[in-house]
Amino acid sequence: MLKSFFIALVVASAVFLITNFIGFPVIFSWVFVGFVFIGWLFLLLLDARPMAMPGRPLLSIVIFFLLASSVLFLIGNFVPQYDPREEIAKVKRLQSNFVKKELAAQQEALQAEMEAAGMQVAAAQPITTTEEATAAAPQAPSPELIAAGETVYNDFECYNCHKIGGKGGVKRRGPALDNVGGVLSADLVREKILDPTVFIAEGFEREYDKGVMPDTYSVQMAPDSVDALVAYLMSLQDSSVETPRPLDPDTGEPLQVQVAEAAPPAGAAEEAPAAAPEIGTEHMPEGWWTDPEIIAKGKEVYEGVANPEVNCSACHGRDGKPVLTGAADFRDPELVAGLSDTEWFNKVANGVPDTPMTAWGEKLTVEQIWQVIAYQNTFHTGGKPEVHQNP
Amino acid sequence: MHRIRRLLAVVPLAVLVLLISGGTAWAAPGDPPVTLPWGNRQWIWFIAQLHLDLAAFILGAPIFIVISEIIGWWKQDTRFERLAREMTRVTVMAYSLTALFGGFFIFLLIGMYPKVTSFVVELYFPIWMMLYPVGFIIETVLIYTYNYTWDRWQGARKVWHIVTGVLLNIVGTLIMFGQNAIASFMLTPIQDYQNASLWELINNPTWWPLNIHRFIANITFGGFICGMVAAIMFLLAKRDEERAFYDWMGFIGNFIGLFSFAMLALPGYIFGKEIYAYDASLGIYMMSDRLSMYFEMQGILIGTSYLIGAYYIWTSMRRITKSERFAPFMKVGFGLILLANAIWITPRHWFATMNPPATVENPDLFIRLRELPAHLGFLALMPAKNTAAFASILVVFIAYVFYFVSIRRGEMTWGKINPTSQFALIYLAFAAIWTMGLMGAVRELARKYYHIYLVMPDLTNEAYTPTLGFASLMITLITLVFFALIGLSIWLGLRTHVAEPEAQDVSIPATGGSHA
Structure with a gap:
């Protein structure tokens, strides 16, 4: 037995060195070494003398079951595991994603049903x-x-x-x-x-x-x-x-x-915030009323391209002509010019109480709100950008 | 004792009555009305797997019981007749337990997961609520007819008994195929399931692979359980005649088990391939991500099963005179199996996720220490694994060739075998049931956080994939309880019958070389 052990030791050493040499990481080499010793033990079992019939066969069977169970249980715990907390956190995020998707789908279906029934549709509560x-x-x-x-x-x-x-x-x-x-x-x-x-x-x-x-x-x-x-x-x-x-x-x-x-x-935004012009909530930034790029971005916001959850055209119409009873008509110069830029900002950001007009401040950035107001200002001029008449 | 057996005989029908009444009461959808201590998932996991293990046995065992009966009848060999008879007794006991756990499983399902249960019932009403109970009633009638007419339907009536056994297998297989439709749908549902016909729902992408895989696996399982039953009876036997018979029975069970086990690799591979074809992310989740270490465990179990199966053949050969000349070749074969095992369990990387855990500070170093380099990456791919599996199968096949060549030229005595061989048989059954539990868990967990993949998410707190360590605990407990129940079945079915006349009538000559 001692002799065979030394042979196994030599073989195991050779396996370790060779597998390392050809590029296996060391953890793999150790596993292969383990196989060598399992092989050695197995050879001992093959050549062992036959065992006597167990004196207490039932007890032997029970002990064997418990032994096999313990070995498999230990192997199951010995191989690499992952942190279940990571998995739980991940599943929570995925579940939350699904719930939001379901609610959005339900809301959309409900909205379509209400529209089909000719009912006034409240602006969707974004989820x-x-x-x-x-x-x-x-x-x-x-x-x-x-x-x-x-x-x-x-x-x-x-x-x-x-x-x-x-x-x-x-x-x-x-x-x-x-x-x-x-x-x-x-x-x-x-x-x-x-x-x-x-x-x-x-x-x-x-x-x-x-x-x-x-x-x-x-x-x-x-x-x-x-x-x-x-x-x-x-x-x-x-x-x-x-x-x-x-x-x-x-x-x-x-x-x-x-x-x-x-x-x-x-992270770049955090690194260089000073380079961006400061945009407040009081007034339209300088030059934005007539800036074609800003108006184009405003159009994307207005039509739900920038953020599918915000779609002004769903109620106010793609051309400013309302499709929902009671919604503001942006083609009306008096209406558009009747409010200052600050007042328009407040309406978009905070909504209008007791009307379907929702507060979009949580969904849009300050820049996006100004962009959409700049775009909205073009409906009453036939698409021609003009400086707001009530700055 | 007879009273206990009769009591168990009425259990399946009682369960059906309870199911119909209780099921109706709980079928309304809504929030889970109960949350059990230790977690709902653990309960459903435990009971469902136990039910599946028992069901696999009562479906697998009758296949080779009937084949044994036919061989015994055809060749007028009483050994096969007795094997079939004794396994039937154990199966009937296990049948009642299967029904009990099946009922318990459905009660838990309805109580703890009413929404998904209602959803599945709505889709599969004809299968689950009609075919299943009706098939169950027919199978109950057939299995008890088969068991209780054994002595009466002999001679000219034997053919009717065999026909009953064949019908029993057909009905059992149909029930399994029906339930497989639901299990496979939950993993690979067809996309337009709302507008699909019942046949389209049944014939989803993994239904046939699952059917074939389970059908063969049940035979394997039945063979190994037969081997284990024989081993236990061998170890408990008091007389040489008994030992001779159970030694032979163990050999036959192991032969059937290993033979079908070798065939199991291909359907398993096809099943996996279909899962990849359906949605590669499912396959990758199984083989390379969270469930990858589960497949390490599978490799260990299957590898040791081949090794121990070959060891059993070795011990069987040691009692045959003039078989020594094959010993060196056999030892080389064992070395090959070990080498194949080593390749089989070589993973792409020794960590349980696709990418290093987020908490690792130096992922590059972490990978370098644990992942196969590119030039050795082929060892982690399927061609290498398939080659390893084929090598193991080939060695076992050659070992059997050696055995049958030896037995033609030498002499052997049934019952005179190293008792370690009987523990080898017990291990094979143990590993088979552990593997079933493991792969059952993989099939369920592959759906990730869905009850029905992409159709109905599991929004409970237990929707995450547990670690292999936890799964090992669950599977080990299930396996132990299963064997305790099979032990009970053996005790009720066989140990209380030893004094009956046919037990002695069909005893075999202790010496001889014939197997079939």
């Missing part, structure tokens, strides 16, 4: 938390939104198929996303998440044909989770890592993509 909603603007996603997006990325296990920073995606299933913000527009990223068939990632034609990318995120993700994820992905602009171009699924030709300007990385 998002304050922190999540304050940074829904796609042009300048806040660090909080980007961080929230990273959490969504992890919670929905996008890392299973994609790599970021070299991590994730054991098997080649999906492209690295390090520069996704540099090659795709936010809209295209959003479309791809919700409908994987919208384009082919160049070099992943086979995976596209096999439908590797799950088409279930439109069912699983609440709108604000999608917003956050898009913001996070658009913040990834590391051009040193190749991220494939999008191809048209029908022609196989590259899609023409209007790439967004480089979004500031997470």
Whole structure:
């Protein structure tokens, strides 16, 4: 027995050295060494003399069961575990995401029913938390939104198929996303998440044909989770890592993509806040009434593009002509000019008591409110930007 | 004793009556009306798995019981007749217990998870509320007819007895297929389930893979349990004739178990492949993320099962004269199985998640110390695992070839075997039931935080995936209780029958080389 033990020891040492030499991390080498000793014990069992019939067979059987149970239980606890608290926190977030999605769907259905019945529809109560909603603007996603997006990325296990920073995606299933913000527009990223068939990632034609990318995120993700994820992905602009171009699924030709300007990385807003002009809630910032870019952004807010939870046109009409009885008619110059910019800001931010006009201050940034007011100011002039007549 | 057996015989019908009355009362949807101490999930897990284990046994055992009976009748070999008879007695006892735990399971389901239960009932009413109870009644009638007519339907009537047994298997399999439809739907529901026909609901992407996998697994399980029953009876036997019979019975059970076990790998692989095809994120969650260490455990269990199965053949050969010449080859075979095991359980990385835990300060170092480098990554992929599985199967196959060659040329005495072989048989049954519990947990947990994947989320506090350590505790407890119940069935079914005349009538000659 001693001799065989020494042989096993020599073999185990050789296995340890060889496996280390060819590149196995040491933990793997130890497992292989364990196998050598299990083999040694097994050989001893093979050559052992037959055992006598147990004197107390029932007791032997019970002891054997308990022994086998203990060994399996210990192995189950010995292999690596994860922290269940992390898992619980993750599931809580996913549950919250689902509840929000369900409530939004129910609200939408109810609203449609009421509209179909010709009833006055109260402005929808958006279902998002304050922190999540304050940074829904796609042009300048806040660090909080980007961080929230990273959490969504992890919670929905996008890392299973994609790599970021070299991590994730054991098997080649999906492209690295390090520069996704540099090659795709936010809209295209959003479309791809919700409908994987919208384009082919160049070099992943086979995976596209096999439908590797799950088409279930439109069912699983609440709108604000999608917003956050898009913001996070658009913040990834590391051009040193190749991220494939999008191809048209029908022609196989590259899609023409209007790439967004480089979004500031997470935290950049905090690092350089002084550079931005200070925007208060009292007056429209200088030059914004007639600034085409500001008016264009205001249009996006007004029509629910910037934040799907805020859609002024649902009640006030896309052209300022109200579609809901009692809603303000922005084509009326007297009405628009009858209130100062401060008063308009208050109406948008705080709502109008006892009317369907909801307080949007929690859903929109100060900049977005001014943008939408600037856009709203163009309806009574036939689309021509003018300085407000009651500054 | 007979009174206890009769009492157990009426249990399935009593459970049905209770189900119909109790089920109606609790079927209304709403918040869970009860929260049990120790957690609702633990309760449902424990009872459901226990029910499944027992159900697997009462479905698997009759398959080879009937085959044994047919062989015995065809060859006029009383050993097969006795094997079938004794296993039927154990099965009938286990049948009653299956019904009891099935009833308990449905009560808990209705009481603790009324919404999901109502939802499933609404979709699958003809299957769950019609086919299941009606099939259950028919199966109850058939199994008791099969058991209690054994002595009466001999001679010219034997064929009717066999037909009853075949019908019993058909009905049992249909019931299982019906329930598989619900279990597989919960993991891979069809997208437009609201507008789907019943057949479309049944024939969801993983229904057939689950059917085939469970059908073969039940035979494996029945074979190993037969081996364990024989082993226990062997160890408890007082007479050489008894030992000779139970030694032979253990050999047959193990042979059937290992043979079907070898066939199980392919359907299991297809099942996994279908899950990947349905939604790759489910497959990755199982194989590379939170459930990856569960598959480590599966590798350990299956690997040791092959090893111990081969060890049983080794001990069986040691009693055959002139079999020594195969010993060195057998030892090489054991080495191969160990090597295959080592490859099988080599993971991509030794941590239980896809990425390092968030709390790790230096993820790069963490990965470097625990993950296979790129040039060795192939060891973690399926081709390597399949090769390892095939190697283990091949070694066991060759071991049996050695055995049958030895027995043609040498002499052996049934009943004269190293008693460690009987503990090997017990381990195989133990590992089989532990593996069933483990893979049952994997199938349920793969749905992540959904009751029905993407259709109905689990919004309870227990929706998270537990660690393997916790699951091991659950599975071990379930396994121990299961074996306690099987022990009770053996005691009621066999130990109280030893004095009956047929037990002696069908005893076998202690010496000989014939197996079938």
